[in-house]
Amino acid sequence: MLGKLSSSLKDSIRKIAMAKRIDKQTVEELVRDIQRALIQADVKIALVKELSNRIRERSLKEKLTLNPREHVIKVVYEELMNIIGKGVEVPLASQKIMMVGLHGTGKTSSCAKLARYFKKKGLKPAVICADVYRPAASDQLRQLCDSISVPFYDGADLPAGKSVMDIVKAGVRGFEKYDIRIIDTAGRHALEEEMIEEIREIEELIRPEQRFLVLDASIGQQASVQARAFDDAVGITGIIITKMDGTAKGGGALSAVSETNSGIAFIGTGEKVDDIEKFESDRFISRLLGMGDLKSLIEMAEESLEEKDVDKDILKGKFTLKDLYKQLEAVRKMGPFKKIMQMMPLGGLGVDLNDEMYQITEDKLGQFRVMMDSMTEEELNDPKVIGGSRLRRIARGSGTSTAEVSALLKYHRLMQKMMKQLGSGRGRMPMMKGMPIGKMMKKLK
Ligand SMILES: Nc1nc2c(ncn2[C@@H]2O[C@H](COP(=O)(O)OP(=O)(O)OP(=O)(O)O)[C@@H](O)[C@H]2O)c(=O)[nH]1
Ligand SMILES: [Mg+2]
Structure with missing residues (x-):
């Protein structure tokens, strides 16, 4: 994804990381490298200029809390975040979602992708086709919905002469019992008043909680004009950028x-229904800069290795799958285990580390993450509710086996127990983030 931009940015970060010293000249060179990379990726010039000025300003004038190289990298990271935004969190709750966007941007495909996403999270989605203009539109959406076993409505039962509003009204009512009702709308070649009027009417009719704008990544700066027009019309609550792969x-x-x-x-x-990612800008930028562990590294530098206040609930044994997830994430971002383990004063805990313990693989962690992605909030908070049928659903949703999901649950129980012991015991608990994993993984074998 964004291979060229990413490789140029990685190069410039690497240059900074290896620079003998950070001075006006190094910063200027960095700014120029980043400008070139962003402009080639079609970021608006005005934004690039703004970012450049801020990097120049902040890199050299801000008071340092980190070493100068880390400081500059942190500034780049934060300024990129500024451009891309924080990302919006879509609640896992009952809601109606209306998709809008120009012709061919990927609205219909994204309807199916979203339906699948919510279904994996344990919610019940249904999809309504409000595109009456393109003859094949409803067949396309029906096939996609069939392939993921999600109910679909296109007003086929309504009398001839039905309008888009009739279909939407009947669909929303018919699917009242569903948690997530997704409405696909028709695209046009350009921003025509007619289309804008239609989505406005749909919006007024059903008041969808979410109005998602679908943008095709390959259109570059044209995206701005579309974003503004659709936002003016219906108030966009979230953007889906498609075709980031190409x-x-x-x-x-x-x-x-x-x-x-x-x-x-x-x-x-x-193109496939699973090809959708929840957008998290910090993760995205870390990936773009080629430093999966950049943010954690910076945080580590800021926090230093002092003993930290550990969440009291965790030590009382209230260690949920979500906490485990967070821990795995932190570890994954920080990079190789061995390095992290070596940084931690573990002697006091009576943990004897040998090489075997470091052999937990990235693959294993990745698999855990995918399984957790297929769980609901309730399950993540209280894994005890996961019985046979939920186990099967999670396995299916994550493309794993029930045995593998069970192994994760077992791992979680062990961790929970260990946390409890630590909480009641000797108290000293340096660097919660990654510590107990090596030991627990060994037990799992
Ligand atoms: N590579 C890639 N192709 C995509 C992605 N999303 C959609 N497509 C493809 O883009 C084409 C158009 O997608 P649709 O979902 O039909 O777009 P639409 O916005 O519904 O189009 P209209 O209904 O005609 O306005 C299809 O061939 C999709 O397979 C993506 O993320 N990556
Ligand atoms: Mg469509």
Whole structure:
């Protein structure tokens, strides 16, 4: 994804990391490298200029809390975050979602992707086709919905002469019992008043909690104009950027968020129904800069290795799957285990570390993450509720087996127990983030 932008940015970060000293000249060179990379990715010039000025200003004038190299990298990171925005969090709750966007941007595909996403989270989705203009539109959406076993409605039962509003009204009512009702709308080639009027009417009719704008990443800066027009019309609550897998110009669409009051909610990374990612800008930027562990590194530098206040609930044994997830995330971001383990004063805990313990693989962690992605909030908070049928659903949703999901639950129980012991015991608990994993993984074998 965004291969070229990413490789240029990585190069410039690497240069900074290796620079003998950080002075006006190094910063100027960095700014120029980043400008070139962003402009090639089609980010708006005005935004690039603003970012450049801020990097120059902050890199050299801000008071340092980190070493100068880390400081500059942190500034770059934060300023990129500024352009791309924080991303919007879509609640896992009952809601109606209306999709809007120009012709061919990926609205219909994204309807199915979203339905699948929510279904994996344990919610019941249904999809309504409000595109009566393109003859094949309803067949396309029906096939997609069939493939993921999600109910679909296109007003086929209504009398001839039905309008888009009739279909939407009947669909929303018919699917009243469903948690997530997704409405696909028709695209046009350009921003025509007729289309805008139609989505406005749909919006007024059903008052959807979410109005998602679907933008094609390959259109580059054109994305801004679209974002503004759709935001004016219906008030965009989230943006889905599609086709991030096939373009070098994605920077234009990414930075179009600044035209709306919302942010990026999802990105599409391929044609299949599973090719959708919840957008998390810190993770996205870390990946872009080629430093999966950049943020954690910076945090580590800031926090230092002092003993930290550990969440009291965790030590009382209230260690949920979500806490485990957070821990795995932190570890994954920090990079190789061995390095982290070596940084921690473990002697006091009576933990004897041998090489075997370091052999937990990235794959294993990745698999855990996918399984947790297929769980509901309730399950993450209280894994005890996971019985046979939920186990099967999670396994299916994550493409794993029930035995593998069970192994994760067992791992969680062990961790929970260990946390409890630590809480009641000797108290000293340096660097919660990654510590107990090596030991627990060994037990799992
Ligand atoms: N590579 C890639 N292709 C995508 C992605 N999202 C959608 N597509 C493809 O883009 C094309 C158009 O997608 P649709 O979902 O039909 O777009 P639409 O906005 O519904 O189009 P209209 O209904 O005609 O306005 C299809 O061939 C999709 O497979 C993506 O994230 N990556
Ligand atoms: Mg469509």
